[in-house]
Amino acid sequence: MASPTPPHCSIASTKPYQPPQPQRVPVNSSSSSSSRNAPPRNPSLPSLGPDFRGKRSTRFVSKMHFNRPRPAVHGGGGGGGASAGFNRAARHTSAAEEALQHVIRGRDDDEGGLERLLSGFERRLSGSEDYLFILRELGNRGELSKALRCFEFAVRRERGVTEKGKLASAAISVLGRLGRADLARRVFEAARTHGYGNTVYAFSALISAYGRSGMSEEAIAVFEEMKGAARLRPNLVTYNAVIDACGKGGVGFDRAVEMFEEMTRDGVRPDRITFNSLLAVCSREGFWEDARRMFDEMVSRGIDRDIFTYNTLLDAVCKGGQVDLALEVMSEMSERNVWPNVVTYSTVIDGYAKAGRLEEALSLFNEMKQLGIRLDRVSYNTLISIYSRLGRFEEALGVVSEMEGSGIKKDIVTYNALLGGYGKQGRYDAIKYLFEDLKAESITPNLLTYSTLIDVYAKGGLYKEAMDIFKEFKEAGLKADVVLYSALIDALCKNGLVESAVALLDEMTREGIQPNVVTYNTIIDAFGKSATFQFQTDGSNVADGSRVIDEVDKEEVRDKEETNQVMKIFGRLVIEKGQPSVEDVKRQSQELLSILGLFHKMHELEIKPNVVTFSAILNACSRCNSFEDASTLLEELRLFDNQVYGVAHGLLMGSREKTWVQAQALFDEVKRMDSATASAFYNALTDMLWHFGQRRGAQQVVLEGKRRQVWENVWCDSCLDLHLMSSGAAQAMVHAWLLEIRSIIFEGHELPKLMSILTGWGKHSKVAGDSTLRRSIAALLEGMGAPFHVAKFNLGRFVSPGSVVTAWLRGSGTLNVLILRDDRTISEREFDPRQDMCALFPS
DNA sequence: GTAGGGTTAG
Known part of the structure; x- marks a missing residue:
């Protein structure tokens, strides 16, 4: 049975469960006299919608x-004459x-x-x-x-x-x-x-x-x-x-x-600081457009803009992902004789870093140095964090020395940045050393330190270590927050313990810690992954495991219930690491029920989904054993966002022509995201289509992504680089590339000496070394009889001499193998997107 | 009474 279609059908519209939003900009709200120079009011201000406009943080x-010392109000030094x-x-x-x-x-x-x-x-x-x-x-x-x-x-x-x-x-x-x-x-x-x-x-x-x-x-x-x-x-x-x-x-x-309105009614005139604070509110919420309007309002009210105004506006613009606009703002402030300072630069630099444009961030650092602006604690730590994230540890440590040389001691932020960086590279030796070192320096680890370490260890499968850190964290008397719990939940999910993850979600809620969209996305994305692992209720045959259980039991007596829950779950994880499963199907239907419950909680708590939620739902669809399960999940997607649903459902049902207009609008929205987020969405959508046999549709999406530069430099005549793509997207892309190469040949051109297809060997995979992509491409190439083989000394590269590829592509049967088709196509006139898809697709 | 950095999902 199809549920009623919500009234709004565009991605930018208000979602069904959201209350209507009051006017968002305080200007012009009470009188019209003050607004003579105000920009025309846009009646359709962006909604507080969850989707692509909502903040991601x-x-x-x-x-x-x-x-932090407040700026000195009195001039000159304090030297007491x-x-x-x-x-x-x-x-x-x-x-x-x-x-x-x-x-x-x-x-x-x-x-x-x-x-x-x-x-x-x-x-x-x-x-x-x-x-x-x-x-x-x-x-x-x-x-x-x-x-x-x-x-x-x-x-x-x-x-x-x-x-x-x-x-x-x-x-x-x-x-x-x-x-x-x-x-x-x-x-x-x-x-x-x-x-x-x-x-x-x-x-x-x-x-x-x-x-x-x-x-x-x-x-x-x-x-x-x-x-x-x-x-x-x-x-x-x-x-x-x-x-x-x-x-x-x-x-x-x-x-x-x-x-603000009360203040106006009360006859108190807002000043520069009032507006600066309002700008900061916009910045925190990621409303960069509102920040800009607020800024314009200051201009029209004749309120001066100072360095705080500009820096806050810049922060809003950067947090809204508009880093290029930030550079414009920076030059404007200089024109108005408000000179960028260290805060200005670290704000914009961080914006670039968060957008993944680390090289540009680094060159801004150079610009700042050339202007003679001295780095302070924050900017040093930002720089250290960038080098750490890039895995450029020598340079990171070089900056640490430079910082210490200028009289600024390492603080917990410095250590957290380094721990996170080394953690991402799996450098557990360095982590251990750093953690001891910071204590030796009498620096107290904080919540972020513990969250980072637990996350790093849990992702690396080092559950014993993760547990030890969690224990230490509890002993330090710190209170867990949503991030720490989400990291724990992620660890469970990554190991297929979705049910336990849901249990922990309930546990955190009981503890009074509100889950957020990240927590939910983590679990949604894990749906169907549990197929690879299984619970083993009896851990007695694992010697090391029973020791852990003993420890857990001792804990039970003296520690809080909350700790116990976490420790128990992780204790089991230590024991059960890597046990293969038997009852995949049964588990999946159980999981589906859990996930549906999860969606309802999200609605209840009014947690706004974002584009990652949509990708997660699509990924979950790709792991469904049945079309019905996928359609159940898509129905949940519909309740969140009609536009994303419309595109996914339309393409899945084979309505490419009608859906494509809507798809273009959706892709325009996705284009506003940073490249990792955008490519994840394309990957998820393509995988789902590929999984359910809509291969021509999948290819159309993938080519659109390529056209829009979602994955950088995907192909040239001699090389196809798939390492940023999901398995379905990569497979669709292989077909497209080979067709392209084929047309080059038939135009009479010669191929380069060596043709390569790069899949990587799992370096970019969340699970280090996991090369699902490589395996699926190997199978695809073999299945179509393509003459590529694994390169010597490089597992992630398939190669073939150009002449051999030419011969194969000229073969009579090859074209038929290369052309993709959809399992389902609909006469476009018949297609009604609102109709329940199960009716259209008898399983 | 106002600005910037470190943790979780893909």
Whole structure:
């Protein structure tokens, strides 16, 4: 039975389960007078649709820049000229700077030391400005406990309520910057109890503190409390803080816009920082077009754009995958005398790196160096990460030395980048060394370190190691997040334990950790892969395995239930590694039910699918044993996205002519993706068609992909490079290439001496060394009687002399072998895409 | 009260 067709049928339209979205751009929303220069409003702003426009990153508070020194507000150095008295710009005395130096040198654990020190300076220090200076500087240096003690000392000796209030706001702000919203709250409460905390400043500082910790709900609650119980009127800074908090906490664009509208109603005029924060919200959500409109709105309102504006806009543009546009923005800012700085460059460089354009990223580094912009901690780490990802470890380590030479010590980000790089290359020796080294340097591994290691070990099949790391992670008292769980789930999936993966998904949900689209995509993509492995419920015949089980049992007594679940599942994985399966078919139908349940959960939780979801569903179809199962999965695809469904279903049913217009529109959308994402989609679609006998259709898709440069440099007269293609895509491509070569011959040209077909040997495969592609191409060539054979010393290369290929292609039966046909073709007039396909295809 | 880096799916 066909379910009702949703009203919207284009890929850019709102998906069935999505609530209608309110207006997305705050401009023009309340009055028309302010919009005289505003760009014409586009009534069809891009929806928040899941598909190709939605952000691909799932991070909200991806980064918390705690402990980062704020830019100096007072000019010149802080060198306390002994006779200077007041530092005019800074409003603090030189005595304060002297005291600060002493406090910094003092030991952290010296009970009462700081208080004695400040007492000694007390007569020379001049009022709260000096204490504020010391407090803020301690904050800038990350001296949390000293800052707190300084605050307590100062607030005790201060008598004026206003002065005490200033100190409290500063302390709240400092604690917020250090990522301690909890302590900020305590200072805030104490200040209110003692009658000096009921100020707009204290409230604004606390809102900001929550914002920095990504706790936007708390920030909003404080904002409401301020207006309500505290009867205070938010000012510009308050509104800016709460808008910024909305963005940092990931409550989303709409909430930030609501705050903006409230601000306007309240008669508070937004300023540059308001817009900068709104831009940051766009950037985090990947709404680069909205960011651009916001930027234009600043222009029309006559609000200056500063380096923050440009850098945030650049970040939005890069996160939206428009790196080429980023370069335009960079030259525009220079024209307006806003000079790119180290943040500008690292933003754009990272954009290029994320788009896979690593060489261009590296050349931007050179440009930056030539401009005399010094690298800082972030840009060094970005550079190290790029070299690591490229596997260019010598250069990566060279940059590490350069960084240390310039006085910046390796931090956990440096190590994580290196661990990830070595991990991708399977360099477990280096990983082990690095992990010991970072501890020897007294650097504490964090959640990202553990996630990386677990992922690396699990992908490499080193389950014992993965388990040990997980144990250490639990012992460190860290809380798992969606990424770590997704890595664990992926490990299970990659080993065919889809049911266990689903169990772990439930487990994480019970733990209060929300799965995201990546988690779901992981499992969907694994559908049907379990055929290669099997559970062995009785592990007693595996000596090493029973030891692991014992360990797991001991854990059971003393550790939490959650840990146990994970350890149990992984314990089994250690034992069962690589047991071949017997009951594929039965398992698959069970799995199908699990996956269907998964789709329903996705709808329930309103998790937006993206293009990877679509590829995963298509890949799952390719692994279906029956056409019915595939059609069930495609039905789920239809509920997600009618356009993708329309194309996949149309081509599958053999309606090439009618479907092709729609397909072109779809491919235009896919073209906006980075090359890896785009090629994965083409690969998935082609594989599905190939698998179900639509070989001419598969070839049409593959040739379209080639035309659109989805796979770089696929073929020339002497060589066909298939190494980025899936098995179905590659096979369709072989046929197309040979036909092309054949026409060259029949035009009377001679072939090159040696003809090659490259498949690679599995280097690009997720499972190192897995050469499914090579095997399927070998079988294809043999099946069609093509004279290619495996090259000496290179397993991933098939070769044949040009003359031999010529002779074969001239053979009478060859053309017939080369031409592909579809199993199903439909008279285009009969074809109704909405009709249930099972009715059209009796199995 | 505002900007950039490290982890998960293909």
